[in-house]
Amino acid sequence: MSDAVIVNRALFDEVMVPNYAPAAIIPVRGLGSRVWDQQDREYVDFAGGIAVSSLGHCHPALVNALTEQAHKIWHLSNVMTNEPALKLAAALVANTFADKVYFANSGAEANEAALKLARRYALDTAGEHKMDIISFGKSFHGRTFFTVTVGGQASYSDGFGPKPAAVLHAEFNNLDSVKALISERTCAVIVEPIQGEGGILPATPEFLQGLRELCDAHQALLIFDEVQTGVGRTGALYAYMHSGVTPDILTTAKSLGGGFPIGAMLTTDAIAAHLKVGTHGSTYGGNPLGCAVALAVLETINRPEVMATVLTNEQLFRTELQRINDKYDVFSAVRGKGMLLGAVLNERFKGRSRDFFLASAEHGLLSLVAGPDVVRFAPSLVITPDDIREGMQRFEAAVAHVVQASN
Numbered sequence: 001m002s003d004a005v006i007v008n009r010a011l012f013d014e015v016m017v018p019n020y021a022p023a024a025i026i027p028v029r030g031l032g033s034r035v036w037d038q039q040d041r042e043y044v045d046f047a048g049g050i051a052v053s054s055l056g057h058c059h060p061a062l063v064n065a066l067t068e069q070a071h072k073i074w075h076l077s078n079v080m081t082n083e084p085a086l087k088l089a090a091a092l093v094a095n096t097f098a099d100k101v102y103f104a105n106s107g108a109e110a111n112e113a114a115l116k117l118a119r120r121y122a123l124d125t126a127g128e129h130k131m132d133i134i135s136f137g138k139s140f141h142g143r144t145f146f147t148v149t150v151g152g153q154a155s156y157s158d159g160f161g162p163k164p165a166a167v168l169h170a171e172f173n174n175l176d177s178v179k180a181l182i183s184e185r186t187c188a189v190i191v192e193p194i195q196g197e198g199g200i201l202p203a204t205p206e207f208l209q210g211l212r213e214l215c216d217a218h219q220a221l222l223i224f225d226e227v228q229t230g231v232g233r234t235g236a237l238y239a240y241m242h243s244g245v246t247p248d249i250l251t252t253a254k255s256l257g258g259g260f261p262i263g264a265m266l267t268t269d270a271i272a273a274h275l276k277v278g279t280h281g282s283t284y285g286g287n288p289l290g291c292a293v294a295l296a297v298l299e300t301i302n303r304p305e306v307m308a309t310v311l312t313n314e315q316l317f318r319t320e321l322q323r324i325n326d327k328y329d330v331f332s333a334v335r336g337k338g339m340l341l342g343a344v345l346n347e348r349f350k351g352r353s354r355d356f357f358l359a360s361a362e363h364g365l366l367s368l369v370a371g372p373d374v375v376r377f378a379p380s381l382v383i384t385p386d387d388i389r390e391g392m393q394r395f396e397a398a399v400a401h402v403v404q405a406s407n
């Protein structure tokens with residue numbers, strides 16, 4: 001039967017639910033920061049599968065970890081524990097503020113666990129009234145019903161019936177807007193250290209510090225959603241380490257698996273104690289294959305020389321983007337940190353990030369958007385300078401194309 005099916009982009013429209021609008025090309029293999037499509041056309045990968053392929057494609061350490069584990073044991077469920085999950089949890093605990101880890105399969109699930117834990121902790125320690133969750137406009141926390149409700153984009157959360165209650169939205173980087181909402185009813189504040197989907201908008205250190213103080217004053221938990229910023233992406237293992245502000249709960253996914261689906265929620269002993277036997281769970285969470293790969297990711301990335309590479313790569317990205325902008329005048333700013341960068345389109349090109357994305361693909365470069373006004377780059381943390389320069393030449397050709405088409 002599979003012989004009869006022609007596997008191309010048209011088949012997507014025929015057999016897939018239409019909730020995505022994927023690009024025309026279908027990549028079939030990758031190596032490092034290069035990808036090849038069905039026609040064997042080669043692309044430089046500045047997208048990293050949306051900040052996931054943290055070590056590029058088919059990194060030998062990850063291929064080894066996956067295949068080694070594939071020959072041992074794939075799955076047990078949470079009726080038993082397993083060695084890769086315990087080793088990964090121990091490594092996360094040893095390298096962060098956390099004492100305890102819960103494994104999930106995605107960022108949304110890690111956040112779902114964090115939000116449920118915050119509600120349960122407040123119920124146990126303060127009572128039923130303490131259930132308000134404060135998040136921020138334009139924030140993104142995943143696509144489960146709880147996490148889209150907490151996220152700050154109505155287009156993702158509306159149209160599915162009654163939402164989980166007691167979710168309030170303040171303005172990002174505006175402490176006064178938080179002060180206006182926070183009270184003894186607040187159980188948690190959830191924030192991205194850099195808003196990713198919302199447009200690569202970094203929280204200011206003062207904002208994060210202020211949130212910490214407000215949470216402490218109101219006995220509310222501070223949750224950092226580091227699904228996009230975590231695992232070395234910003235040049236520190238987690239972005240909170242730059243700010244000096246420590247959360248009570250942290251969620252991590254995307255880069256953690258380097259392409260294998262996994263997510264995790266990290267927290268302290270005192271808070272974790274409230275997620276008692278039976279309160280939450282996942283059949284696949286802590287799966288041996290995922291954990292074996294994630295441990296290899298963590299061990300490969302969490303080294304001073306890799307963190308330094310992320311920051312020198314950022315400098316090269318910024319220099320190249322500046323060079324292109326000096327020539328074509330399309331950006332008003334470059335935001336973000338490490339290998340999570342957003343080039344903000346200026347007045348003239350506002351709303352047209354998808355045009356740059358499409359032109360990039362035509363010129364052999366995989367890029368991303370972060371909303372209509374920002375071109376986003378989230379490549380492998382260890383992308384080589386040669387790949388950056390080659391990708392930027394292609395990006396320049398794409399920019400030239402969009403600019404010429406607009407004249």
Ligand SMILES: *Cc1c(COP(=O)(O)O)cnc(C)c1O
Nearest residue numbers: 106107108140141142196227228
């Ligand atoms: C991508 C993302 C999520 C959702 O992760 P999934 O793995 O798609 O469920 C949650 N929070 C942030 C900050 C993200 O960038």
